Amino acid sequence: MGPDLILKGGRVIDPSQGIDTVTDVAFSNGAVSRIADDIAPGNAEVRDVSGKIVTPGIIDLHTHVYWGGTSLGVDPEMFARDSAVTTMIDTGSAGPGNFAGFRKHVIEPAEPRILAYLHVSFAGIYGFHTSLMVGESHDWRLMAPRLAAEVIEANRDVIVGVKVRIGRHASGPSGIDPLIVALDVAREMDLPVMCHIDEPPPSYEAVVAMLREGDVLTHCYRPFPNSPVDPDGTIRPEVLKARDRGVYFDIGHGMGSFSWKTAKAMMAAGFPPDTISSDVHAFCINGPAYDQLMTMTKFLHLGMPLTEVIERSTAVPAKALQRPELGTFGPGNVGDASIVSVVEGEFELADVRGLVETGTQKLKAEGVVLAGRWWHGE
Template sequence: MSYDLVLKNGRVIDPSQSIDKVADVAFADSKVAAVGAGLSGRRERDVTGYLVTPGLIDLHTHVYWGGTSLGVDPDSFAKLSAVSTCVDTGSAGPGNFAGFRKHVIDRCEARVLAFLHVSFAGIYGFSKNIMIGEGHDMRLLAAREAVEVANANRDVIVGIKVRIGRHASGPSGIQPLDVALQVADQTGLPLMAHIDEPPPSYEAVVSRLRKGDILTHCFRPFPNAPVDGAGNIKPEVLAARERGVIFDIGHGMGSFSWKTARAMLAHDFLPDTISSDVHALCIEGPAYDQVTTLSKFLALGLPIADVIAASTVNAAKALQRPELGTFKSGSAGDASILELRSGSFDLEDVRGEITTASERLFAGGLVIGGKLIEDAQPTQAAAE
């Protein structure tokens, strides 16, 4: 049988099926058609020496380009970072989601899914010179409108977003979380909660989250780290994992610390999902992109299969989108082509600490909906 497209001779890593072997991956009618040996297609690309994984899902991005000051272009980011699905987390709220959908989501090559912000205008005041937490004024929280917009856009809205902390919610404290939880309950969608510096505390926020809800920025530095001064995981964090809360990295410009990560991994507490939280203020560092963020966990000693799982099958489960993050026959026809290089690579955290890694992932190509994206190439950060 001849398929539409075949990626040939790559090292196929698909944690959803426990696959790690040299094989071909075939696509037909925009779906995954087969994984095996000796497959042929009308179009073929030899990917010998590369890793081939289900399309990477970046569970935390900001890609409302032009509509918010923190947005980056999703197609450019996807192509340069081998990400097939960008999940925007709260850039838009119910007051401006229609514009996000019409001008970005419906027009771009990359798949864009969204967590709808419970704040009416989303994250509207986030730049180098202006930083206005959208949760500071409770009058901006739009519960009824959020339910209406989420229900009208269930094909692309996958959850509800709220940002909590001294910077994001300020004098409102933890109250926006209470509103967001009600919206999530009314829509039957998971909630993603951002946590920055206290107040409120990391413990207070994570204690409110339910099974299937997501705590992003889970490996934050002090203050509001998940570990105490002795490096022990706080009891509320362990209790949250026990009841099924999902822990997401959300690196960004202030939310990943080597010190915290080492402490968490020393207690065998791995993140469920790894995401970049890419936005206009961290795309040139310290987050850069998804492949850089994933590489940091290779440097921490995680096996490559676990790192890939955290950006494929685990992310798909968090989104409740089983057609993503897998090479099972009939699934979404997405693939990431990655290069794993050996060498000496300096990787920074948000506090400026640098760890020198002996291997690093680079973007090598991208397939979305069974189509090879021709101009996908490594990021500038990756090339340096």
Template sequence: MFDLVLQGGRVIDPAQNLNEALDVAFAGGKVAAIGKDLGPAAETRDVSGKMVVPGLIDLHTHVYWGGTSLGVDPDDYARFSGCTTLVDAGSAGPGNIHGFRKHVIERSDVRILPFLNIAFPGIFGLHWEVSFGECSDLRLVNSRVCLAVAKEQADLIVGIKVRVGGGTSGALGIVPMQMALEVAEHMGLPLMSHLDAPPPPRSEVMKLMRGGDILTHCFRPFPNAPAAADGSVEQDVLDARARGVIFDIGHGRGSFGFETAMAMLKNGFLPDVISSDVHLTSIGGPAYNMLVTMSKFLRMGVPLNEVIRASTINAASAVRVQDRGTLKPGLLGDATILEMERGKFTFMDVVGETLDSDEQLACRGIVLGGKWWHG
């Protein structure tokens, strides 16, 4: 007997090329079967008229709640955003990853996969009234210590994070990224690089990135935008994609613009991953959450199947985990139940431009580890 069966929903699983009405069964914490008229279960949920997708993965979040100024509560956020895995984008560094693990990650229901910040204290100075770039002072960036802690926490961390730009690395420019890249190379892990306004220029960052590294805030507005003045895609961005660099949205409070996004989409340049960059100062807008960010791409004409792909299997692949991102039997029993909510919605980017829409994705249930978690 199955533990749980989701009955009558439209299963959308791009990794398996599924987009049809099917039942999904769970047992022992894993996906057990997908098909029609599945056998008896201890619990059956009728999800007719709704979409059943692999558990959503938000690749860029900040959920070291209580340990950093920008953190939000992971379980609360996951419940209303429909996420089963939250990738924390470097909230903690070598000096406080242990606390993040013990006091938040191990105590949360939702799955949390952290990047380790190259800066010793992580992102410690981001608040409504305070903004201090953790990579602007070389005394806070020690690659030897970062490598030692990365090895110690190798069972937990999924990559190395660095923030560079005028507001984050300041006069040090590209130097913290070079140091972070060296640690990532020694660990055999991807680097996730934040890029805000110059310096350094986007082209200097792009040329350092390797295949499998992640550029977050990839559709940021001018300056350092990936789209040229004539609407074309900058050549260094095209070259990076050809090398296998992963392009992640990371919306946040200052890192996503409709003008940039529509120029990139017009050129057929879709993001590899859609993520929210949710934190203290973006959860109340303009990012809000994963579902709002996904809905913005639907409004800009990206097909639903591709939006789901960029929020599930592509995100899992970016952090090199193979046990989630799809509803393939034998993998983690994580699923999100979605519904297209009709109404009047206004979406805003980080510079105040808006798009009106008559639909938005809404979470109607979450299965975590094969059990009904929220709905």
């Protein structure tokens, strides 16, 4: 039986298999079926993607897509089209008190894949707005470990971990204690934690010191205060220890968590992020983060090779999610693909402090394949 869809003549970059060559990709029955030159079309739909880059479906490990259910949510399908993203991980928009609505009204109707880190706070991130900011981890009464465990058990197909937000803005007087609760839930349910860090207290070092192998520290390139590097560019020892024991360091750009100064220091010190993510939400989608491709573009500007930028947006997040069927064109795996191009020119690239660098390349969305069918693009 022949393929259903063939992407013909693109530059196929699949870091999970060490592939970077001009070739064809075929999909059958919702899965990847073959990578080869000049695949015979038979009765398949054929899309000419010559001159474009074809990657396994891009994964954005940090998004907020509980559209309509929280003030910071964005429309997941719009975001997927604009950013060539096939899998979005919502990171704590919903907690155990409102996850059922998130699942029914957003996750299930959406065509792109949405997975979630469940917030350990009862209502998730409920007070995030430009005119009002209530850190959900401030109030100890909202910590809901038993309910979180129940909701995780009932939704293991879409819940991939536990989210908690720590810092002066997010946890305030509760300090680091909500992380203790989140870790307790994660151990009980055998899942990783994703931990947000903002301004101190507590310190960046205190937070990463508690994270385990497989846990994710997001906002890893945040600016001072609570930057991972000292003023002389030296990476703080607890950060290095955390990487050594297998903690994932995720970008989570957002509106407050990507600094050119920090990024340049970390890259110069040989500490690239494990995963590149946008932390897209309603208050950064129009800048400075914009979307996943813009965040990836900033790493091209920092000198990271394109293949590595793609790896940190496909294969590595799939590993962090413990979803080996994602982020790869291995035959039989999920038939998702992202088609992008590299546009040459001059582009303003802003960090969260308003510092603007001028880039000479920019990644642009050209098409999306979901479950082996052409979903979006010309």
